[in-house]
Amino acid sequence: MPTARIPENTKERQQLLALRERLAEDAGLATEGTRTEDCSCPRGGGWRPGAGWANRQARQAEIDAMPAHQRPPMRMLGRRSEPAPPLQFPREGRGPGASPGAAMVDVDAPPLATTHRRGQRIVLAAVSPEAGALGLHPGMPATQARALVPELDLRDSDPEADAAFLARLALFAARRWTPAAAVSGADGVWLDLTGVTHLFGGEAAMCRRILRFCARLGFTARIAVAGTTGAAHALARFGAEAVTLCRNGGEADAIAPLPPAALRLGEPALSAARRFGIANVGELLAMPRGPLGRRFGQRTLERIDHALGRAGEPFQPIVPHEPPRALLRLLEPIATAEAIAQVLADLMALLVAQLERDGLAVRRLGLVCHRVDGEEQRLAVGTVSATRDAAHLLHLLSLKIERIEPGFGIEAMELVAVRSEPLRASQIGHDLGDVAAAPDLPPLVDRIAGRIGADRLFRVSAVESDVPERSLRNAGPLDEALDWPSGWPRPVRLLARPERVDKVIAELPDQPPLRFSWRGRTHRVRKADGPERIYGEWWARANEADAVRDYFQVEDEDGARFWLFRRGDGTDPRTGDLSWWMHGAMG
Amino acid sequence: MSIASPSTADPRLNALRAEVRAIESAGHLGTAGLLAFGIADIDERLAGGGLARGALHEVAGASASLTDDAAATLFAAGIAARLEGVVLWVLTRRDLFAPGLALAGLPPSRVIYAECRKDEDALAVTEEGLRHGSLAAVVAEVGRAGMTATRRLQLAAEDSGTAALLLRRWRSAADPLLVPSAAATRWRLACVPSEPLPTAGIGRPRWSIELVRQRGGPAHHWIMEGCDEAGRLACPVAPQHRTAAAGGTRAAA
Known part of the structure; x- marks a missing residue:
């Protein structure tokens, strides 16, 4: 590769020649115009064809002659060959010329095909590009495909x-x-x-x-x-x-x-x-x-x-579901709670009429108030069961009316049934002798949940755990709740975390305490029952592998009943340190 | 004890009493009915022969101790358990243990809990529950409830016929039952030593039940055995009368 071909262009040629002379002078070499014209390298002592240093000056000159933005970076200066272009992978589906079926074949992925039953035979319904490259095609019997490609991943097709x-x-x-x-x-x-x-x-x-x-x-x-x-x-x-x-x-x-x-x-x-x-x-x-x-x-x-195009062929377009909504634009902007409540009642009547026509009922209702200054005020209420009872929904919204900031006034209000469900007739009684109607709890749940928050209204259901504080969980207010196994004494007030009990006098290994001190008061135990031994959940928690709690219910000289436990079974030190803890009051 | 119970007074006094009661309760007392304790000793001391269902009843522990509070809780739970239907239990603290309530006759399928941050929220939720009308009872655990708040609850309970049970909890050194209230009855509960069993072990709890105030009747005080699994109290049997009373009073529960 000739590294420094002198350009034919006269101006550049002059520049280059001048440059080369100057370089030669710097190197202390004699300049011979004719020879420099013919040969790119300085002739003189030590020169031999192909020597790297011999080309360096000329290449440097060529580089210097380039505009600044075209000069190669330093790391490319000593290279003999051009750097390879950056790796580029063909991207499928780009550009109009991309072939439609030519998805990239991934050689590592196993060929995949889906099957469906046609008559008595099971045939391929669709094949992946990898499988297609191996000669499989839809309609081929599955057994034949499997014989051709033993590692074929066959799955059932799911047309629905x-x-x-x-x-x-x-x-x-x-x-x-x-x-x-x-x-x-x-x-x-x-x-x-x-x-x-x-x-x-x-x-x-x-x-x-x-x-x-x-x-x-x-x-x-x-x-x-x-x-x-x-x-x-x-x-x-x-x-x-x-x-x-x-x-x-x-x-x-x-x-x-x-x-x-x-x-x-x-x-x-x-x-x-x-x-x-x-x-x-x-x-x-x-x-x-x-x-x-x-x-x-x-x-x-x-x-x-x-x-x-000689005959038209209409098709039936899909119509996306539009949530039922009602909009009222007001002649004068309103700002008072009474006026908002009035408009809200009118909106609700419109919306409920729509819902009745469509056979729907609301699970989530949104209110959008468009203010004069272009801002929007939004409210949302949810119901625990589908309803289109206007009074009930209005009550739920009215609990939140004070959260609307009317600003300079509200010029339009919109009510949207964000989530709605079909409302069907439901059976209210199944017993011939059932005179008392079942309590209609969903409206009450909605009202209370609207006031204090949906997660603060709950039932408590049993969990299969012997550890008292883990034996319950919160369920939804209308969910089924499980009962605990009966017959075991449990306190009605449980301390959030057990409190240490001091100065306990108790016989080992399994006698109730005779005396203990809790919250600064000494209690003498008159009657007691226990122990109820509860083992740690070794299958769930590693640090409870050996843990044991011995629960006692005791009554002191005033008749106060407590529920306390001792860590450890009294014989094996690995089960606990024999400390006493108060866990609840029995009443 | 010299004050006779209402039934033994002369008819004119009875008629007057009924008239006053009708004015006080605006005619709703009779529609919701009464809930008897099933213990003659208590029922005959109560105006009307039992707890009015559509009314407000207040229960509190005799001291700030947790055990008296637990006794009061179980007493209220027992009343709610003997009514039929779902109970709304309004909480302000997180120390209620549902398995303990189940032992007093309120299984988890019968209780819906509402947890409130403040007493005002708890009172508002209680009123909401009372006004709804299909609940058996609403139990509210509150610390402070003034005359206005209790009056509202009493009116709501009268309107719907739902029993309102206000569990007053000790928040300071002051007895919550000293504050005036519109409740129909006010009860104060304390634990007392139970009867020793012949063997080692622990028997049925025993409570001191004090009727501090009731509308239309005098105050009274009993020692009773605590709630069983159906929420019923029982009359303790004195050891010296065991043979004589075993058939009557004990089975009256």
């Missing part, structure tokens, strides 16, 4: 879950991309792009955006945009590209090379096409219409009309 996900995707599309979207078959979504593409920067940009979204979800998607549903359906499934944009009026040309199955024909029509040797749609379109209808059926003509 697929359909549910596709419905969610269509719903998302209806919320995000276009108001008219619907599920198409088992593997597609219709999007009516009329009048929406400009919001996303045109058809091509919108398609790329949707493809990127699907890629983020982990799907390989294909999109076709066409003037007719039939052409879009055919191009999306049988086209060559991931994104196909079909110009208006060009549907017939676009679908001509596709196989006849692209037209959504039935199996008789397809077999007839095979019998006639028809390989693509173009040949089908070229046939005269009368014989075509007689040979292939009226349905085929309809499908052709759908594809070419």
